Amino acid sequence: MLFESLVAGFQLFLTPMAIGLTFVGILIGLLVGAMPGLGPLMGIILLLPVAIGLPPLAAMGFLIAIFVGGSCGGSISAILLRIPGTPLAAATLFDGYPMAQKGRAADAIGIAISASAIGGLIGGVVLIVASPLLAKFASGFAPPEYAMLAITGLFAIAIISGGSLVKGLISGCFGLLLATIGTDEFSTGYRFTFDSHHMLNGFHIVAVVVGLFAISEMVHQIAGNGLLKKPDINVERPGFGSLFKTLRHWVNLLRSSGIGVFFGALPGAGGVISSFTSYAIAKAAAKPEERYGEGAEGGIVATESANNATVGGTLVPSLALGIPGDASSAMLLGALLILGFVPGPILFEQQPEFVGGIFLVYMASNIFLLIAGILATPFFVYVLRIPKFYLIPVILILCSIGTFALQASVFDLMVMFGFGLVGILFRAANFPLAPIVIGIILGPILESNLRRALLISREGYWIFVDRPVSATLVAVNVLLVIGALVYAYRKRHKLFSRAEEA
Amino acid sequence: MTLKKLVKSIAATAAIVAATTSTSLAEFPERTIELIHPWGPGNAMSVSQLIAKAMGEELGVDMPVISTPGAAGTKGQKTAMSRPADGYTVFDGYVAPLVLQPILGNADWTYSDYKPLHAAVSNAFAIGGRVDETRWSNFEEMMEYGREHPGELRYSSGSRNNLPHMVIAKVLQSYGVVAQNVPYTQDGNAVKDLKSGVLDFSFINVGNYIQDKSAFNIMLVLSELPGAKASYDGAPSIADLDIDLGLSGLAPMGWTWWIIHKDTPDEVTDKLRTAMAAAMKREDVRAAIEKVGFVPLDWDHTEYDAVVGPVLDQLSAMGNALKWEEEELKKLN
Amino acid sequence: MTSKTLTLLVAAFFAIIVVIVFQQIHTSMHEQGIASGGPYDNAAAYPRAIAIIISGLVLLQVLMELVSGSRERIPLSPASLKRAVGLLVVFAIYLGCLGWLGYHLTTSPMVFAVMYICGARQIGKMLVAALAMSFGFAFVFERFLNVVLPGGVFNLNIPW
Incomplete structure (x- = not known):
């Protein structure tokens, strides 16, 4: 069954458009990853309007490649500029920048890219093996299970993702509330539409996230300094030899990729946690003469293989259950829904060829990452030299046309702007934005399955504990709440502080 | 650069732009025509894309399909009709927004407020159950079970108050059976929950059936047309029932008729009509539509009133079936 | 603050x-x-x-x-605040006029204004960049992605 879906997926994948766009996606991903302040989530958000006009697999290849490339691109700026392009690459800084100072910048980038690609491929093997199994197990899930699963996903994200638990929960609930705007499919009544036909289906998720993330980021950037400055960096040309240098650290590679996949599959955890964890473990396991923190190759191998393996891990619950692991995969799920594919066991049953195609574009994007990353690094270095005052208007045009293109609606542009203001407020007050996206994606799953379960039930809320899987999930949710309370009690001084990331 | 130079270069650019752009006076169509589709992506949208592609080829421009779901299709219709009446926006006039929602009081238009282009496609629904069901083996037995256990049966018509819901409610009302409809956003999930035993029966479209024929016991095809019966491999249809539901022709089925704003200029309307008629006659288009389980329709704009009128009458006559179901359910709770 | x-x-x-x-x-x-x-x-x-x-x-x-009782002060220079508010005002005007005047008449001025706010003062270079960005994006979106950009009251659409 797995083999067949991969073979069938090949036919979908082997089109010039799908292959070409996967490759372009990698280039864009590396670009947004390398540019400080953007990152894979922003790349997916900005290019989503483009993607949803394309054939489905080409579109997913494009977006997944941006995710993969973006998870690696941050290392380029971390190594060359000492600014991690994304938080994912923050741990890469520890050894990447010292290596560059010692004149080994090209090696450092080459190792970062090779480790990312190999980590991503290992994550892909897990994805290909584990997600069909999880989907098969979940094929008996009915509304009560999905309702409980959505709650688990939300709790996990608010609890594990770091930062303030209360703020994370508030953001998540805000997302849930946004998801209720529009026509209620059960009563067929209108909620919060203010008699406007624009609101009958709620706000378009892309307009909301473009505003929340991209517009607020541009305002944040323009408030910063050095808008006209051209960063002074040398062009570096890594070679394919770095692949062998990376493979010499195979134990580290396997271990760190494993950590990455694990944290990826866990809703809420993600690339940042996994790269820091695997760095810490690699450092502890290393011999003193490797000198971690002073330019050790192993440090880069650990962080970069972990954060790219996370991508494969995140896609497991996203595809098999329709429950996203982080904000980027939530946007991928949003794209899948817009393209007409419902992630979950049904997708595996009814469109195995499409699932196979997704596996293939994921694997291909990691291979392309290796090739494009090594060959095109001089180009990214050139792009990093472009001053910000060019970048900001480019992104503003992209936001505007992209949002307008969704449904040729000026109203969507107003929505985008409004959420831009909300994003600025949340950022300033240090409320996390990612849980809002998760809330928007999980909201309809939670509400409709909750109500559906109650309609199906002939004995009210007992349906949630009558069914074994649902009862287990109820227990998990209760444990998560207790765990969070205990954690909150122990770390009460830290809980309400402004610190967001570990 | 001096200010004078700046003004000059802006003027020069403006001139170039003015020269390369053209106004609406030019020959129609000079740019992309959009088809507003009232549902999310799925079989119905793929079919509309097939026709739009062919029609675009006839017109020599691209014809993208814009999915604008919401409020049982009325959002799309409102969106399309709020655009300028210049022929660059066509609406995929499905029966739910075009005829049914006005009957239910959720929209303030009638089908005759628009200019029709051509009929597009229809598709028939059926009521299906599980193959391993032990409580009944056919529709009549299930109705008997339902009468003995009021409010016990759980079914899904996809979304609430859509066409299948109306027809199923009418059938249930005729048999005096009260059952609970469970709305689903994605047809696939309703079918999955039917298979896993959470639902007792469900509406099945031809697409679902073709995908996994052995999984369903098709108990009743909701159309008296022989073609519909044939697409479900000869399962019993409403024509075989002892009772008369008062539904014939397109009335119990899903169908779409592409329409445009009433104020669209006549020569533009004619061009669109000719192009769509030509597209609907193409063999490749018809074959592709039939492969999905939909039926291409041959009526042109002259037959719009004659075909849609009776549907409106029949659906109006059964308008109380949904109300009846709601009230009976409330009594039981 | x-x-x-x-x-x-x-x-x-x-x-x-x-x-x-x-x-x-x-x-x-x-x-x-x-x-x-x-x-x-x-x-x-x-x-x-x-x-x-x-x-x-x-x-x-x-x-x-x-x-x-912790009161963390958030440093914010008046110049930064001015730039941020300026960007929001320009962008709001741009979005407000986009439907009315159309994409082609509004986008280059917006880009130009944003660069100006950033502190760029090389008028010629900025003008070229603004026109290139505006028409470059229009070309890609209209030609390859079938997007119909807002034409505004003058119906300005370029048949690429």
Whole structure:
């Protein structure tokens, strides 16, 4: 069954458009990853309007490649500029920048890219093996299970993702509330539409996230300094030899990729946690003469293989259950829904060829990452030299046309702007934005399955504990709440502080 | 650069732009025509894309399909009709927004407020159950079970108050059976929950059936047309029932008729009509539509009133079936 | 501005949201008959529950910050603030005019203005960049992605 879906997926994948766009996606991903302040989530958000006009697999290849490339691109700026392009690459800084100072910048980038690609491929093997199994197990899930699963996903994200638990929960609930705007499919009544036909289906998720993330980021950037400055960096040309240098650290590679996949599959955890964890473990396991923190190759191998393996891990619950692991995969799920594919066991049953195609574009994007990353690094270095005052208007045009293109609606542009203001407020007050996206994606799953379960039930809320899987999930949710309370009690001084990331 | 130079270069650019752009006076169509589709992506949208592609080829421009779901299709219709009446926006006039929602009081238009282009496609629904069901083996037995256990049966018509819901409610009302409809956003999930035993029966479209024929016991095809019966491999249809539901022709089925704003200029309307008629006659288009389980329709704009009128009458006559179901359910709770 | 002021601003934002939720439940949803009954008909129960949870959490956050008494000052230079507000104003004007004047007449001036706010003063270079960005994006989106950009009252659309 797995083999067949991969073979069938090949036919979908082997089109010039799908292959070409996967490759372009990698280039864009590396670009947004390398540019400080953007990152894979922003790349997916900005290019989503483009993607949803394309054939489905080409579109997913494009977006997944941006995710993969973006998870690696941050290392380029971390190594060359000492600014991690994304938080994912923050741990890469520890050894990447010292290596560059010692004149080994090209090696450092080459190792970062090779480790990312190999980590991503290992994550892909897990994805290909584990997600069909999880989907098969979940094929008996009915509304009560999905309702409980959505709650688990939300709790996990608010609890594990770091930062303030209360703020994370508030953001998540805000997302849930946004998801209720529009026509209620059960009563067929209108909620919060203010008699406007624009609101009958709620706000378009892309307009909301473009505003929340991209517009607020541009305002944040323009408030910063050095808008006209051209960063002074040398062009570096890594070679394919770095692949062998990376493979010499195979134990580290396997271990760190494993950590990455694990944290990826866990809703809420993600690339940042996994790269820091695997760095810490690699450092502890290393011999003193490797000198971690002073330019050790192993440090880069650990962080970069972990954060790219996370991508494969995140896609497991996203595809098999329709429950996203982080904000980027939530946007991928949003794209899948817009393209007409419902992630979950049904997708595996009814469109195995499409699932196979997704596996293939994921694997291909990691291979392309290796090739494009090594060959095109001089180009990214050139792009990093472009001053910000060019970048900001480019992104503003992209936001505007992209949002307008969704449904040729000026109203969507107003929505985008409004959420831009909300994003600025949340950022300033240090409320996390990612849980809002998760809330928007999980909201309809939670509400409709909750109500559906109650309609199906002939004995009210007992349906949630009558069914074994649902009862287990109820227990998990209760444990998560207790765990969070205990954690909150122990770390009460830290809980309400402004610190967001570990 | 001096200010004078700046003004000059802006003027020069403006001139170039003015020269390369053209106004609406030019020959129609000079740019992309959009088809507003009232549902999310799925079989119905793929079919509309097939026709739009062919029609675009006839017109020599691209014809993208814009999915604008919401409020049982009325959002799309409102969106399309709020655009300028210049022929660059066509609406995929499905029966739910075009005829049914006005009957239910959720929209303030009638089908005759628009200019029709051509009929597009229809598709028939059926009521299906599980193959391993032990409580009944056919529709009549299930109705008997339902009468003995009021409010016990759980079914899904996809979304609430859509066409299948109306027809199923009418059938249930005729048999005096009260059952609970469970709305689903994605047809696939309703079918999955039917298979896993959470639902007792469900509406099945031809697409679902073709995908996994052995999984369903098709108990009743909701159309008296022989073609519909044939697409479900000869399962019993409403024509075989002892009772008369008062539904014939397109009335119990899903169908779409592409329409445009009433104020669209006549020569533009004619061009669109000719192009769509030509597209609907193409063999490749018809074959592709039939492969999905939909039926291409041959009526042109002259037959719009004659075909849609009776549907409106029949659906109006059964308008109380949904109300009846709601009230009976409330009594039981 | 301090972190406490910002938290209070967020609290005010959510207060407005929660008020809107309850106001809508008691007016619009009540009139539609979807504010009561079982899960089939009651569309108000779920948003009401979420709104109550949000109120509780926001209250908790505000109380904790008041109790902890920490007042972190957030450094913000007047120049930065001016740039940020300038960008928002330009962008708001741009979006407001986009539907009316069309894409081609509004985009280059917006790009130009944003660069100016950033501090760029090389008029010629900026002009070329603004035109290149505006028409470059229009070309890609209209030619390859079938997007029809807003033509505005003058119906300016370039048939690439």
